[in-house]
Amino acid sequence: MGRAQYTIRRVLQAIPVLLGVVTITYFLMEAMPGDPVSIMLGPSPSAQQAAAIRAKYGLDQPLWLRYLNYLWDVVQLDLGTSLYYEVPVTQKILERMPVTILLLVSSFTFAIVTSVPLGIISAQRRNKPTDHVARVVALLGVSTPSFWIGLVLIIVFAYQVSWFPATNLVLPWASPAEVGVDSQLDVLVTSLHHLVLPTISLGTLQMAALTRIERSSMLEVLGEEYVKLARAYGVKETTILRKHAFRNAQLPLITLLGLQLTSAIGGAVLTETVFSINGMGTLIITAINNQDFALVVGTTLVLGLVFVVGVIITDLSYAYIDPRVTFEDAD
Amino acid sequence: MSEPLLTVENLKTQFFTEEGTVRAVDGVNFEVNEGELVGLVGESGAGKSVAAQSIMRLVEEPGRIVDGTVTFDGKKLVDIEETPDGRMEESDEMLSNREMREQVRGREIAIVFQDPMESLNPVFKVGAQLREFIELNRGVNESEAKTIAVDMLREVGIPEPEARYDDYPHEFSGGMRQRVLIAMALACEPRLIIADEPTTALDVTVEGQILDLVSDLQERYDTAFLWVTHDMGVVAEICDRVNVMYLGEVIEEAEVDDLFHDTKHPYTEALLRSMPRPDRSVESLDPIKGVMPEAINPPSGCRFHTRCPEAREACKEFHPEYQDVSDADEAPHAVSCIKYERVGYEDSDPLQTEATGAFAGGLADMRGDDDGRDPAGVPGGEADE
């Protein structure tokens, strides 16, 4: 089976997963206590008002019909209207999603860029001081909650020494006028400056976990027979690391990256709260607090989609790096 | 005769593990002449692979070459000497790591490992792997290296080599991969190829084909081989000369015919008796009694005495001298067994072990036996002489 075929198959396999995500979220939300109508209308609304609202949002129909209607709407990319914001859910998501993606991308970039060299150095100097330091840092990193890191970073770097801002995240695509600077480049610089603390806060966990995996998989690969063979044919140690061992050692890392997307999405909710960032995380929390049914289901569905896309990208990069993946699937 | 291509003298390689020092290779001597196919045979765990890797200085932590000299074409690949104050140090003549890498590995000596499934990198195309090593060791450019690689793949019997050049290792069978690895070794035009049980992982038919191929190529390219195996049948089929290893030591060395027809060492004899042959039924096979002791704490005296059918009391005490016992007009035939020395073997009582058939007691007896030799066993064989 070729890579193209494999890609198509993986994408098609995502459809039932997404269907599952919508269904589960939909029924979980249904099962939640509390009546959205009473929240909208405040205490003791008139029966007439309530009935009108129910009819407007289709809440007077039986559950199965509402579910099927919702599915049909989702297929048409209509996620309903937010009760709280009174705008289409898609509009709200389109507004917030890029912010969260920005946060995820920057924290994953930070994690990968630091963990890969750290893990390799650690593996190369196994059981030497550098390795021990790297391992302690990694252990601290995986065992410290991201919101706590965020709070400490804010206290130290935002309030005590004021090196980095802790609130009012500037987005790189904002216009210079909005931000009050001269050029788009200045916007970008300001934005990066703002992103430092949230990125470290969210990325530390991934960085630590990735460093550990990178170290152990590098060690494993360096013990492989083909690495010994390269050495026996006079290949330089640096070339062995860079070429013969590197690619294989990234496979477990990629798997972990895919899995970490879930914890990172969870972490983003907390990080956004700590740094008052208006992303998907704060949107979900607002939605839940206000029993905004359509918004909760819509945001969950979209985050589920992000996760599924992440897993597909993981699998595809795996297949791209390791030629055995598509091959074995064909058997 | 001219100088041998490879001379290994008193080579000792040890692993410093938490359980103690593993004396994997413990004072080994052998030679390989230009264009000769020499066998290194012995049971699993005898130290064959460690010896092979020591020659190329590929032993990894916690292993270390602690003594001995390996000379290849006049170059000292290993040369460890005792300093006046009693420490073991590398001599000035011993090649540096860089010299080993640039002048010896791949260029002068190539190696083929046991497991063809693990020896090729799964994420690179077979051709690219061949090409890289050829470029490095033959000093040719990419396209020349490719030509050499394709020609060599054809030589080792890979059908449609141009097409297979762009295949990944998983698209080859085990036998085909081992052919690729042999092609890889030959393509670098080394003067010596060390083959560490290259056919052990293959089934018998494929093994036969590979052995035929190697015999044929060896004649045509006149490359010397050190062929490591645990299989006397393989030795009989392809080797000119054989070294038999037991527990870190070479205990017999002879030309193949001599070794089979004028066997001197009881261990070699036992190995030969345990070998399946067309003229013998499976029932008449006579496996060697007991298991090889740990290299961490080898038996005192002759290391084979715990399993030797001819062992006597004297064998526990005297570490045999490895010596040539052939007549002047014969090819050299070295052996390490006190039957060939004057240290009182004849007058000594047979040892009570399972192997000598005199074993009467139960485990308690064996334990008594063990206790007796342990204090002497720790400092190693030489101390007993």
Ligand SMILES: Nc1ncnc2c1ncn2[C@@H]1O[C@H](COP(=O)(O)OP(=O)(O)O)[C@@H](O)[C@H]1O
């Ligand atoms: N990395 C290692 N660490 C500890 N002991 C080892 C290591 N490699 C080999 N040995 C020991 O060295 C001895 C010889 O092993 P080896 O050369 O692989 O045997 P053979 O190739 O003859 O089967 C064995 O006792 C084995 O346990």
Ligand code: SF4
């Ligand atoms: S020295 Fe003794 S134990 Fe060793 S091989 Fe010879 S007869 Fe057997």
Ligand SMILES: [Mg+2]
């Ligand atoms: Mg071996």
